[in-house]
Amino acid sequence: MACINFQRLVAEIKKITNGNFGKMMDASTYGYEVMVKALETVSDAKEKYLTSVDSCIARSPFSTPSSINEYRANLGHLCRPNERDGAQITSNIANWIPFLEKHNAAGTLKPLKHHVVDGVGWEKVIQGIEDMEGGKVGKKIVVRTQEE
Structure with a gap:
């Protein structure tokens, strides 16, 4: 992640929000470090929340400060049968596909x-x-x- 200019991104967040935010979400974890820095240094919120994909946060060299409430989205194990819960999560989603295809064919999904x-x-x-x-x-x- 050395190619990301964190200072520039955090400065842009400050410019756009003026510190008026307390929640950040990243589904890819590529923005994890930026989220932490923005919440720590820019946010004026009393309560701060961060959500990201669970398995990638675990691999991050950074830990979320205790001043930020961290929630993990359970998506990191999708299509990873050798990881914790990977086979079950992938199976659950695969089992939903025929159900969704029926609704799609019937035109009931709008x-x-x-x-x-x-x-x-x-x-x-x-x-x-x-x-x-x-x-x-x-x-x-x-x-x-x-x-x-």
């Missing part, structure tokens, strides 16, 4: 109505939230935070 915010970046997340709060958008928002 996507939620959503609004795609124009543009790319974290500022667009704020714009989307402001649009919802201001009554401009009355449905879920989808925001692209970075170019592919």
